[in-house]
């Protein structure tokens with residue numbers, strides 16, 4: 001879940017079909033040349049080149065493909081031509097990593113600003129064993145999705161929110177970060193370059209994983225001298241293929257995910273390694289995941305390993321307030337607005353474990369699951385079950401409302417959808 005990042009990428013690897021494709025690189029005058037198959041250089045084209053061309057991302061790739069008979073053609077979304085899709089079993093994509101064709105990379109030195117990035121073939125990256133991210137965990141990640149609509153349009157959901165969250169995290173982790181515009185541009189480029197990996201409508205989405213890391217070498221504890229911003233993508237299936245399925249959570253009373261003044265409120269990589277122990281123990285006992293309590297009073301709800309949590313009582317929907325120990329989820333924020341627009345009363349505040357056990361309904365939110373109904377909670381050996389087999393009316397209603405928006409099925413009255421072609 002991303003909520004569910006771990007689940008998204010915990011699975012199998014598809015064989016990389018990228019090897020079938022040819023490299024491309026811009027040449028003078030806006031014409032894009034096809035390079036011979038044996039070319040092993042990495043850089044495809046730079047953002048600078050793209051800006052010079054003053055073409056839309058899609059037009060850029062279309063030009064390339066029109067001029068090159070040997071290339072795999074990209075679809076023309078607005079035309080009647082059927083989109084060209086990767087040759088995989090779209091009904092069984094699951095949530096494992098499927099390597100795609102291209103990734104985006106941009107670097108800068110400490111004290112400088114990111115300025116120029118480029119697409120490269122998807123593949124392994126080289127790091128010094130002394131890289132800041134490997135030794136001291138100076139790293140952040142993000143997660144968002146692109147959807148393909150029936151009319152061929154490709155949609156992003158609030159990508160600027162991910163950009164802002166990355167910038168907030170970078171400030172906490174002493175890293176330079178791309179501007180919101182740079183982030184969104186890079187996301188668009190990464191999606192368009194890998195367009196054939198976006199699942200057909202209704203079959204899933206293209207999961208987009210931006211990373212920001214201290215890639216320069218350090219030995220003593222200090223911010224790294226160099227930083228890398230990288231985006232890779234992978235198609236993922238719909239989290240719930242046959243209707244919403246409830247999860248069973250256990251409240252963790254010994255270990256904590258975050259502490260006041262720590263880094264729980266940012267998406268830094270160490271927060272995720274830190275929850276593996278409690279999560280693995282919970283899974284071994286048959287639970288889906290762990291729900292954390294605050295580390296001071298041990299009675300207020302925080303969040304699940306990679307999802308935010310909501311409790312429903314009558315017409316009131318409550319979720320723990322953001323106070324530095326909880327990740328400000330973009331799905332959380334969106335669900336609060338959607339619920340409000342549907343006439344629910346919503347509250348961000350301290351929510352006690354007693355209220356949780358007394359709720360009519362409980363659900364989690366995150367990019368992967370969107371809304372995940374909770375079927376049962378176990379706290380100090382006491383198990384409480386919710387609703388009709390755990391899928392409450394409110395969870396179902398909010399899930400349908402938000403996924404319809406994200407997939408372009410419902411009218412976007414909120415202004416949250418970004419079309420990228």
Ligand SMILES: Cc1ncc(COP(=O)(O)O)c(C=O)c1O
Pocket residue numbers: 001002003004005143267303304305306307308327328329330331332365366367368
């Ligand atoms: C710890 C944590 N909480 C909540 C979320 C949900 O955030 P979002 O809705 O932005 O995916 C995530 C996933 O990113 C997460 O890792």
